[in-house]
Amino acid sequence: MPCETLAKRIIACLDVNAGRVVKGIQFEQIRDAGDPAELAVAHSAAGADEIVLLDITATAESRTTLLDTVRRTARQLFIPFTVGGGIRSLDDAAAVLDCGADKVAMNSAAVADPTLLTQVAERYGSQAVVVAIDARQRTPTEWGVNVCGGRNPTGRDAQKWAIQAEQRGAGEILLTSMDRDGTKTGFDCALTRTIATSVRIPVIASGGAGEPQHFVEVFQYGAADAALAASVFHFGLKSVAAIKRELRAAGIPVRL
Numbered sequence: 001m002p003c004e005t006l007a008k009r010i011i012a013c014l015d016v017n018a019g020r021v022v023k024g025i026q027f028e029q030i031r032d033a034g035d036p037a038e039l040a041v042a043h044s045a046a047g048a049d050e051i052v053l054l055d056i057t058a059t060a061e062s063r064t065t066l067l068d069t070v071r072r073t074a075r076q077l078f079i080p081f082t083v084g085g086g087i088r089s090l091d092d093a094a095a096v097l098d099c100g101a102d103k104v105a106m107n108s109a110a111v112a113d114p115t116l117l118t119q120v121a122e123r124y125g126s127q128a129v130v131v132a133i134d135a136r137q138r139t140p141t142e143w144g145v146n147v148c149g150g151r152n153p154t155g156r157d158a159q160k161w162a163i164q165a166e167q168r169g170a171g172e173i174l175l176t177s178m179d180r181d182g183t184k185t186g187f188d189c190a191l192t193r194t195i196a197t198s199v200r201i202p203v204i205a206s207g208g209a210g211e212p213q214h215f216v217e218v219f220q221y222g223a224a225d226a227a228l229a230a231s232v233f234h235f236g237l238k239s240v241a242a243i244k245r246e247l248r249a250a251g252i253p254v255r256l
């Protein structure tokens with residue numbers, strides 16, 4: 001059963017490359033969106049419940065997360081802040097949390113060594129451990145897991161990996177549909193519901209947000225606990241406040 005929450009969360013995502021926020025379509029066609037600290041503050045002021053910062057090239061470039069960027073962004077925030085990208089060890093996770101992050105998101109390293117989730121959870125608690133799953137559709141009811149910024153398929157099944165990640169100590173799942181990423185055609189509700197109904201921890205839907213109705217749909221039909229978006233916020237297409245008004249009108253509880 002999916003985790004029940006009093007209110008659904010709206011999360012703004014900062015995909016960072018070389019210290020700048022960028023956004024693409026299906027993990028390609030990258031364009032600049034601005035400074036991470038400035039955007040984080042703007043999204044927080046607009047009503048975002050949380051901020052997620054993902055260093056999208058750290059793993060592919062075999063380097064750690066840009067800690068200066070994390071530290072500078074964390075100083076400006078008073079809402080939960082999750083950081084991912086390039087976290088390959090307990091020490092990497094500790095460094096990010098020491099810079100002010102509230103949670104760490106792990107993807108490639110966790111797939112390679114699921115015990116890393118347990119190590120971080122045992123030291124900091126499951127609430128600080130987020131598993132990021134980049135999923136690409138294989139059949140109408142199956143999705144595969146990709147790693148290294150979506151570049152490499154692993155052959156793993158997304159549903160099975162989500163269940164294992166929870167068992168290993170993850171406290172939350174950040175689930176991105178690679179097929180919908182940046183398309184603004186709506187979240188993949190089938191994917192989200194498949195994962196959300198398979199685990200007991202919260203699932204954040206990601207990939208495809210383009211208008212307020214998409215958020216309504218992923219909460220009503222996708223059983224998501226939270227929904228994340230990037231370009232819809234960065235480029236001023238919709239505000240967090242406008243999305244929350246639409247959700248409230250649809251009877252979906254959100255934090256004001």
